[in-house]
Amino acid sequence: MSLFREKLEKCAREKESRVILALDLSLPVGEKDFKKKLLKKARWVLSEVSEYVAGIKVNFQLLLPLGLFDGLQLLIRDASGYGLPLIADFKLNDVEHTNEWASRHFFDAGFDALIANPFVGWKGGLETVFGVAKKSERGVILLVYMSHPGANEGYGQRVVGEDGTISFQYEVFAERAKSWGADGVVVGATQPKMVERVYQIVGRKIPIFSPGIGIQGGVISEAFRAGTTYAIVGRSIYESEDPRKAAVEIKEKINEVVK
Ligand code: XMP
Numbered sequence: 458m459s460l461f462r463e464k465l466e467k468c469a470r471e472k473e474s475r476v477i478l479a480l481d482l483s484l485p486v487g488e489k490d491f492k493k494k495l496l497k498k499a500r501w502v503l504s505e506v507s508e509y510v511a512g513i514k515v516n517f518q519l520l521l522p523l524g525l526f527d528g529l530q531l532l533i534r535d536a537s538g539y540g541l542p543l544i545a546d547f548k549l550n551d552v553e554h555t556n557e558w559a560s561r562h563f564f565d566a567g568f569d570a571l572i573a574n575p576f577v578g579w580k581g582g583l584e585t586v587f588g589v590a591k592k593s594e595r596g597v598i599l600l601v602y603m604s605h606p607g608a609n610e611g612y613g614q615r616v617v618g619e620d621g622t623i624s625f626q627y628e629v630f631a632e633r634a635k636s637w638g639a640d641g642v643v644v645g646a647t648q649p650k651m652v653e654r655v656y657q658i659v660g661r662k663i664p665i666f667s668p669g670i671g672i673q674g675g676v677i678s679e680a681f682r683a684g685t686t687y688a689i690v691g692r693s694i695y696e697s698e699d700p701r702k703a704a705v706e707i708k709e710k711i712n713e714v715v716k
Contacts, residue, residue, distance in 0.1 A: 459570075459590070459591075459594050459595060459596045459640050460569070460594040460595070461542055461569040461570045461594070461595050461596030461640055462596060462640050462641075462664070464540075464542045464569060465511060465512050465542045465569075465596075465664075465687075467540075468510075468511045468512060468540060468541060468542065469511035469687070472508060472509060472510065472511060472708075473708070473712060474509055474510055474511045474704075474708040474711075475511060475681075475685075475686065475687050475688060475708070475711045475712075476509065476510045476511060476687070476688055476690055476694075476704060476707055476708050476711065477510065477511060477512045477513070477514050477544065477666065477687050477688065477689045477690070478502075478503075478506055478510045478512070478513050478514065478690065478691070478694055478695070478704070479514045479516065479546070479668065479689050479690060479691030480499055480502065480503065480513055480514065480515055480516075480518075480519060480532075480691070480695065481516050481518040481519070481691045481692070481695070482495060482498055482499050482502065482518060482519065482695055483518040483522075484498075484522075486522070491522070492522050492523060492528060495519070495522055495523065496523060496528050496531060496532065499519060499532055500531065500535055502694070502695045503532065503535055503536065503539070504535070505700045505701040505704075506694060506700050506701055506704040507539040507541060509701065509704040509705050509708050510541065510704055510708070511541075511542075511687060512541055512542040512543070512544060512687070513536050513541050513542070513543050513544070514543075514544040514546045514689055515529070515532070515543065515544070515545060515546065515568075516547070517547065519532065520547070525562060525563070525566045526566060529566070530566070530567070533566060533567040533568070534567075537567065542569040542570065543567065543568050543569050543570075544568065544569065544570045544571065544572065544596075544598065545563040545568040545570070545571040545572070546571075546572045547559070547563075547571065547572070548572050548573065548574050548600060549571060549572070549573040549574065549577075549583070549586060550573070550574040550576065550577055551577065552577070552581060552582065553581045553582060553584065553585050554585075556573070556577075556582065556583065556585060556586045557585040557586060557588075557589055560585075560586045560589045560590065561589055564589065564590070564593050564595050568595070569595055569596060570590075570595055570596030570597065570598055570640060570641070571586075571590075571595070571596075571597060571598070572598045572599075572600065572643060573586055573597055573598070573599055573600070574599075574600050575599045575600065575601070575630045575633055575634070575637075576611065579633075579637065583597070583637070587637055587638065590640075591638075596640030596641065597637075597639055597640055598639060598640060598641035598642065598643060598666060599630060599634045599637075599639045599641070599642050599643070600612070600630070600642075600643045601627050601630045601631050601634065601642040601643060601644050601651075601655055602627040602630075602643075602644045602645055602648055602651040602655065603643070603645055604645025604646065604647045604667075604668050604669030604673050604675065605645070605647075605673075608645065608648070611626065612625075612626050612627045612630070613625060613626065613627065614626045616629060625654075627644070627651060627654075627655065628654065628655075628658060630642075631654075631655045631659055632658060634659060634663055635658070635659055635662065635663065639663055640663070640664075641664045641665070641666050641686075641687075642655060642659060642663055642664075642665055642666065643665075643667070643689075644665050644666075644667055644685070645667060645668060645669040645673070645675065646667035646668065646669040646670045646673075646675025646676070646677075646679075646680035646685060646688065647669040647673055647674050647675045648669075649675075649676075649679040649680055649682075649683040650683070652665060652667060652683035652684050652685055653683040653684055655684065656683065656684025664686035664687060665684055665685050665686045665687070666685075666686070666687045666689055667680045667685040667687070667688055668688075668689035668690075668691075669689075670688050670689075670690050670693065670707070671690060671692065671693035671707075672691075672692045672693060677707070677710045677711055677714065678710075678713075678714050681711055681714040681715055682714060688707065688711060690704075690707055693707065694707070
């Protein structure tokens with residue numbers, strides 16, 4: 458098991474939380490001192506919820522204005538100080554040399570895991586990403602079925618295997634997550650049936666991360682009963698007047714289902 462998974466499981470146990478905070482705060486680019494304000498707000502939200510979440514996920518909303526080796530470093534240090542694993546959600550989706558370059562940067566910057574898109578395949582796509590992650594004991598999480606309605610157009614397609622068997626693309630990706638040694642799979646909480654099917658394939662070996670709870674319409678009880686291991690939650694927490702209270706409420710709702 459990668460250090461990332463050990464760290465995540467330890468946090469989840471100690472904090473009794475299956476919530477991953479998606480810290481996607483943003484401010485209008487033209488606003489005076491927007492970078493300073495954005496960093497301050499992100500650090501404040503993190504400090505408010507650090508006791509009630511199992512990990513943090515960062516997306517372009519913070520990376521682009523703050524910069525990986527610039528402002529974002531303060532937030533990365535905060536997360537590390539709270540002992541929280543940090544996931545880079547930039548959905549790596551390119552050819553090998555670019556993917557490898559990006560992975561090294563994310564890991565060197567202090568991220569514990571990254572999310573990648575299995576559509577690019579193994580050879581010349583994600584092979585080196587898994588290699589870099591393995592060497593540094595970081596994690597790779599694969600998109601298996603995304604949470605938005607159009608996910609069906611890609612992840613939900615029927616595909617014909619080499620032996621002529623027909624399956625859904627996301628079933629193939631769930632199998633690949635096992636054979637490639639992924640540290641997690643993303644399946645939208647908006648699709649409890651897909652969560653259930655992916656759980657049948659990956660079992661308890663690979664944690665299922667489900668975004669889409671709350672604003673996107675996913676329901677905690679349905680997702681966790683179907684097999685979700687961690688809920689990825691953004692706006693319902695950081696847009697709340699009281700992010701701490703929102704995080705506690707979500708964590709407790711999940712615990713009612715999983716305990
Ligand atoms: P909200 O505000 O909807 O944020 O709670 C959800 C977070 O998760 C990301 N997201 C996804 N990430 N696969 C992913 O890897 C998905 O299917 C997916 N859907 C949403 C979103 O970018 C945000 O950070």
